[in-house]
Amino acid sequence: MSSTKKYRFSTECVTIDNPNAGKDQYNSSSVPIYQSATFKGMNGEYDYSRSGNPTRTHLEHHLAKISSAKHAFAVSSGMAALDIIARILKPGDEVIAGDDLYGGTNRLLGYLKSNAGVIVHHIDTCTPSTVEQYLNKDTTRLVLLETPTNPLIKICDVKDVADRVKASCPDAIIVVDNTMMSPYLQRPLDFGADIVYDSATKYLSGHHDLMAGVVVCNRDDLAKHMGFTINSVGNGLSPFDSFLLLRGLKTLAIRMDRQQATARIVASFLNKLGFVVHYPGLSNHPGHDTHFKLARGAGAVLSFETKDIKTSERIVGSAKLWGISVSFGAVNSLISMPCLMSHASIPAHLRAERGLPEDLIRLCVGIEDYEDLIDDLENSLVQSGAIRTRFTPAEENWSSEIGSLERIGEERAMAWEKCSMFEEQPTVKAASTAETKKEGGNIVVSAPGKVILFGEHAVVYGVTAIASSLDLRCYGCLSPRSDNSLSISFPDLDTDVTLEIEALPWKAVKNAHDDILDIDHELVAALENHFPAEKFNSKARGAIISFFHHYMSICYNDRRAVSFSARSDIPIGAGLGSSAAYSTCVSTALLILAKKVAIEHTHNATHISHDGRRFINDDIAKYVNKWSFVSEKILHGTPSGIDNSVSVFGGAISYSRVRDQAMINLNGFKSMKLLLTNSNVDRDAKKLIAGVAKLKQEEPEVVKGVMDGIQGIVDEAVRCFNDKDLNRNVLLNGLSELVRTNHGHLDRLGVSHPTLEIIISKLQAYNLKTKLTGAGGGGCTVTLIPDDYDEKELGDALQKLQQAGFDTYLTTVGGSGLGYLIEEYNLEKNTQSTNEEESVGPFTSVFSKDFPTNELNSKLRESGHWVFV
Ligand SMILES: Nc1ncnc2c1ncn2[C@@H]1O[C@H](COP(=O)(O)OP(=O)(O)OP(=O)(O)O)[C@@H](O)[C@H]1O
Numbered sequence: 036m037s038s039t040k041k042y043r044f045s046t047e048c049v050t051i052d053n054p055n056a057g058k059d060q061y062n063s064s065s066v067p068i069y070q071s072a073t074f075k076g077m078n079g080e081y082d083y084s085r086s087g088n089p090t091r092t093h094l095e096h097h098l099a100k101i102s103s104a105k106h107a108f109a110v111s112s113g114m115a116a117l118d119i120i121a122r123i124l125k126p127g128d129e130v131i132a133g134d135d136l137y138g139g140t141n142r143l144l145g146y147l148k149s150n151a152g153v154i155v156h157h158i159d160t161c162t163p164s165t166v167e168q169y170l171n172k173d174t175t176r177l178v179l180l181e182t183p184t185n186p187l188i189k190i191c192d193v194k195d196v197a198d199r200v201k202a203s204c205p206d207a208i209i210v211v212d213n214t215m216m217s218p219y220l221q222r223p224l225d226f227g228a229d230i231v232y233d234s235a236t237k238y239l240s241g242h243h244d245l246m247a248g249v250v251v252c253n254r255d256d257l258a259k260h261m262g263f264t265i266n267s268v269g270n271g272l273s274p275f276d277s278f279l280l281l282r283g284l285k286t287l288a289i290r291m292d293r294q295q296a297t298a299r300i301v302a303s304f305l306n307k308l309g310f311v312v313h314y315p316g317l318s319n320h321p322g323h324d325t326h327f328k329l330a331r332g333a334g335a336v337l338s339f340e341t342k343d344i345k346t347s348e349r350i351v352g353s354a355k356l357w358g359i360s361v362s363f364g365a366v367n368s369l370i371s372m373p374c375l376m377s378h379a380s381i382p383a384h385l386r387a388e389r390g391l392p393e394d395l396i397r398l399c400v401g402i403e404d405y406e407d408l409i410d411d412l413e414n415s416l417v418q419s420g421a422i423r424t425r426f427t428p429a430e431e432n433w434s435s436e437i438g439s440l441e442r443i444g445e446e447r448a449m450a451w452e453k454c455s456m457f458e459e460q461p462t463v464k465a466a467s468t469a470e471t472k473k474e475g476g477n478i479v480v481s482a483p484g485k486v487i488l489f490g491e492h493a494v495v496y497g498v499t500a501i502a503s504s505l506d507l508r509c510y511g512c513l514s515p516r517s518d519n520s521l522s523i524s525f526p527d528l529d530t531d532v533t534l535e536i537e538a539l540p541w542k543a544v545k546n547a548h549d550d551i552l553d554i555d556h557e558l559v560a561a562l563e564n565h566f567p568a569e570k571f572n573s574k575a576r577g578a579i580i581s582f583f584h585h586y587m588s589i590c591y592n593d594r595r596a597v598s599f600s601a602r603s604d605i606p607i608g609a610g611l612g613s614s615a616a617y618s619t620c621v622s623t624a625l626l627i628l629a630k631k632v633a634i635e636h637t638h639n640a641t642h643i644s645h646d647g648r649r650f651i652n653d654d655i656a657k658y659v660n661k662w663s664f665v666s667e668k669i670l671h672g673t674p675s676g677i678d679n680s681v682s683v684f685g686g687a688i689s690y691s692r693v694r695d696q697a698m699i700n701l702n703g704f705k706s707m708k709l710l711l712t713n714s715n716v717d718r719d720a721k722k723l724i725a726g727v728a729k730l731k732q733e734e735p736e737v738v739k740g741v742m743d744g745i746q747g748i749v750d751e752a753v754r755c756f757n758d759k760d761l762n763r764n765v766l767l768n769g770l771s772e773l774v775r776t777n778h779g780h781l782d783r784l785g786v787s788h789p790t791l792e793i794i795i796s797k798l799q800a801y802n803l804k805t806k807l808t809g810a811g812g813g814g815c816t817v818t819l820i821p822d823d824y825d826e827k828e829l830g831d832a833l834q835k836l837q838q839a840g841f842d843t844y845l846t847t848v849g850g851s852g853l854g855y856l857i858e859e860y861n862l863e864k865n866t867q868s869t870n871e872e873e874s875v876g877p878f879t880s881v882f883s884k885d886f887p888t889n890e891l892n893s894k895l896r897e898s899g900h901w902v903f904v
Pocket residue numbers: 509525527528573574575576577578579601602603606607608609610611612613614615617670671678718719720721808809810811814
């Protein structure tokens with residue numbers, strides 16, 4: 036067989052030449068399966084499929100071509116391939132093989148040692164000088180190499196070893212198991228190997244639907260010997276499996292590209308968590324440079340150590356997406372413990388001698404979405420106790436010792452963000468090519484507040500929380516100006532600011548393009564100087580700084596003169612997520628202004644319900660949410676991301692910041708009737724969150740107990756919401772009990788307030804269970820009202836609260852998230868006004884202080900219709 040390389044690898048893979056040109060009577064595009072044991076006639080090319088079969092010939096021809104090899108053979112498994120090669124050996128021959136070998140290879144060599152008189156040395160073949168010590172000019176016949184090794188991912192310099200072997204034992208043959216790399220990534224024949232074999236069950240076929248082995252070589256003498264053996268023992272690959280393998284090979288490059296890109300992300304993720312990770316794609320891998328001398332990629336198998344077998348067992352056992360299975364190279368990702376699985380046939384004492392850690396976990400990365408793989412892995416690590424989400428203030432270092440791996444939420448988020456350098460930046464486009472925002476018009480947006488039913492504060496430390504959007508909303512309006520100024524107006528906070536665009540501290544901007552998508556601390560510091568605390572009330576100051584931070588980061592390259600106004604019917608600073616709703620409005624309006632997102636204009640969008648028509652697409656929502664979270668960081672310091680996520684996506688969810696997108700819809704929560712009672716005690720959420728962080732530092736055990744307690748409550752609540760058979764009254768009574776217990780935990784964190792306790796006891800008198808909600812320290816309480824609760828009793832309770840000076844809101848929850856007003860006004864008149872007054876149009880009065888907040892929604896509806904996430 037000969038091969039001429041005409042194209043690049045992926046093209047070669049997909050173009051299968053017919054070695055018997057002109058012999059297919061129908062010119063089939065796909066190679067047919069010649070499922071025939073025998074072939075008629077006396078002098079034909081084929082007579083018996085053991086000796087040769089046309090489908091197998093096609094395959095072997097193709098394998099030789101993509102491996103740039105002279106000869107290729109396809110046999111019934113990877114081990115069959117090694118068996119064919121090993122039959123070159125005679126009694127007395129010596130074999131040098133690695134000490135980190137696949138268990139099956141180890142078993143076959145062991146058999147030859149005890150039954151065929153072959154001497155086998157298992158040594159560290161990754162150290163060429165060690166190999167040299169075992170070379171014996173007269174008897175060394177075969178040097179078996181594997182690189183990277185499996186599962187310790189050690190790297191062997193094939194060229195260096197081959198040179199040394201050939202120098203002193205010219206008759207010895209160098210055999211390389213290339214299964215981990217495939218011919219796409221590594222071609223050991225180019226580096227001095229005589230024979231290369233692959234278990235084609237892995238990457239070559241790629242789907243774990245067949246067993247096959249492939250042998251390639253350039254030497255005619257070796258090919259003749261192996262061809263003879265295959266015919267003699269009859270382990271040539273069957274026609275059907277040859278067909279499947281040929282089919283799999285077409286996508287080898289594309290699969291491998293995706294798999295190794297994801298493997299790199301997974302390896303970085305584990306590495307940044309502090310695990311000992313074995314992956315040659317990491318620059319800290321000792322064999323990194325050697326590997327890349329030989330190979331053009333790092334592959335998609337990696338392993339890592341946890342230092343505890345039980346922990347490893349739990350990680351493997353908790354994985355859902357990562358399938359527990361031996362083998363690798365398929366499109367599905369796998370997780371295994373080699374010592375218990377693929378390498379269990381190596382006796383424990385030998386595994387120990389060869390330095391194979393019993394706790395080692397091997398990950399074989401497939402083609403799933405990398406975010407799902409990371410999510411699943413992270414969940415397994417958390418569930419197994421290998422990592423814990425532990426938040427501490429930024430200045431505290433995070434421990435790097437493994438065993439009791441304890442990782443910090445914030446640091447882990449940072450680690451993840453660094454990993455995301457491998458991920459594509461979000462591409463946010465218009466939902467369709469429909470008419471998009473006319474330049475120069477108003478941008479009117481809105482976003483809901485939220486109520487947390489369980490898990491506030493604890494959610495910052497990785498505990499799950501349950502929250503829902505409210506019917507109360509913040510509204511934002513961004514309008515063009517005709518001068519060179521920016522103005523912001525916060526009527527709810529009695530604050531207006533107007534300044535020239537160039538007066539802003541532009542030089543401080545570090546993140547001049549939005550790809551960085553995180554808080555620009557230098558810019559925040561510069562803005563804090565620009566808007567000194569003495570001159571602004573603290574609430575307005577935070578909102579101003581957050582607005583200008585976003586304007587300067589998002590619109591850096593397109594600094595347009597605009598006016599921005601915000602109005603809200605959410606009580607501000609009352610624990611109902613007014614800051615997240617404000618942050619969502621600011622982020623959305625500026626992203627639309629800078630054309631980073633576009634929402635299509637249409638006359639006939641009908642919003643049915645949150646779970647009904649999702650008119651603003653998910654990409655836009657996720658992108659806005661990231662910016663909204665950054666604004667929340669400016670306002671809250673170290674938020675968990677729950678408030679902005681609820682505000683953007685709406686609905687009722689359980690949320691965990693372990694990955695800040697870990698949101699699960701809880702439909703049962705939506706129909707709940709809640710009473711919100713505002714204590715009207717002002718408080719500062721940022722300080723309260725910082726206070727819990729301080730307590731955690733001072734009394735870690737107490738706080739840990741509280742966190743565990745709250746997690747237990749949330750787990751139970753989620754179970755109840757998901758239990759469709761649970762009687763509604765039982766559910767509500769159970770949840771009410773959990774509400775009471777959750778408040779007890781929050782009190783222990785020091786975030787309650789005497790006035791909140793008064794509200795709670797007033798409602799307790801009516802047998803209604805109440806807790807603080809949000810950051811606490813004042814603000815609102817939330818009470819779950821059972822469906823069958825007596826109307827009159829409830830009326831009495833509300834009256835008592837109002838008499839005591841508290842504001843009450845009876846509300847249902849779970850409505851729409853981020854909304855965008857499609858202005859009929861603009862569409863109809865096709866307004867392109869440059870006149871400020873004219874373009875602000877009907878909104879000037881709506882966003883003024885005199886306009887009642889509870890009429891905002893209905894008034895805005897007169898100007899157009901809303902579309903929602
Ligand atoms: N309508 C608004 N106009 C301007 N700024 C606003 C508006 N609503 C909220 N903000 C900003 O959000 C801040 C309120 O955040 P804070 O965290 O104190 O309360 P909250 O978000 O209502 O409560 P929690 O975070 O506990 O749910 C305000 O101080 C202000 O900076």
